[in-house]
Amino acid sequence: MSMLATFIKPMHREGYRFVGIFAAVTVVLFLIAEPLGWIGVGLTVWCYYFFRDPDRVTPVRDGLVVSPADGVVQMIEAAVPPAELGLGAEPLTRVSVFMNVFNCHVNRAPVAGQVEKIAYRPGKFFNASLDKASVDNERNGLTIRMEDGRRIGVVQIAGLVARRIVCEVNEGVHLMTGQRFGMIRFGSRLDVYLPAGVAPLVTVGMTTVAGETVIADLTSTEPERRGAVR
Numbered sequence: 179m180s181m182l183a184t185f186i187k188p189m190h191r192e193g194y195r196f197v198g199i200f201a202a203v204t205v206v207l208f209l210i211a212e213p214l215g216w217i218g219v220g221l222t223v224w225c226y227y228f229f230r231d232p233d234r235v236t237p238v239r240d241g242l243v244v245s246p247a248d249g250v251v252q253m254i255e256a257a258v259p260p261a262e263l264g265l266g267a268e269p270l271t272r273v274s275v276f277m278n279v280f281n282c283h284v285n286r287a288p289v290a291g292q293v294e295k296i297a298y299r300p301g302k303f304f305n306a307s308l309d310k311a312s313v314d315n316e317r318n319g320l321t322i323r324m325e326d327g328r329r330i331g332v333v334q335i336a337g338l339v340a341r342r343i344v345c346e347v348n349e350g351v352h353l354m355t356g357q358r359f360g361m362i363r364f365g366s367r368l369d370v371y372l373p374a375g376v377a378p379l380v381t382v383g384m385t386t387v388a389g390e391t392v393i394a395d396l397t398s399t400e401p402e403r404r405g406a407v408r
Contacts, residue, residue, distance in 0.1 A: 236356030381405030
């Protein structure tokens with residue numbers, strides 16, 4: 179990889195309008211006062227960086243579940259999936275990945291399979307780091323049916339700053355593991371509901387990379403992992 183490619187990444191199409199607005203405002207700020215203009219330059223660069231959409235190298239072995247988002251594993255707990263996903267009323271292991279405003283916000287499919295259901299639910303905009311965000315916040319959920327018949331739920335959750343959830347796929351389409359399916363603008367969270375009996379391979383506090391970090395292995399009998407800060 180060249181030095182230029184290390185810093186210059188493709189941009190998600192959602193970002194072109196925003197970068198254009200930031201750039202236009204920057205020109206006006208330069209006309210008002212040069213120091214303000216340089217602040218605008220910094221914000222424009224940040225806006226481009228927020229909407230970056232780099233390629234990822236996804237492990238493709240059967241059974242692997244990859245992180246749908248860049249960010250930090252914030253919670254791992256048993257929780258009843260949102261009713262609209264159709265995953266039943268029994269608690270499943272939920273892995274929550276929190277994205278701050280500096281993370282790449284393009285979301286990727288955790289497993290390969292058919293999108294059985296897409297369910298959007300309006301709601302509030304609490305801080306996405308709060309547990310109640312899974313229940314009260316605006317969200318969009320996908321139920322993905324794998325070849326073996328098992329299903330995984332992945333939920334995009336809007337946050338305190340986030341005001342738009344983007345889903346770019348439709349019910350019935352087949353996703354590959356790590357394939358892009360949407361994004362959330364300006365800070366948010368992704369929840370993954372694992373099938374019953376599957377233990378996560380990540381721990382709270384770990385940093386994940388969308389489409390690359392393995393968060394579970396459906397073929398593994400390994401118990402839930404523990405972590406230590408070192």
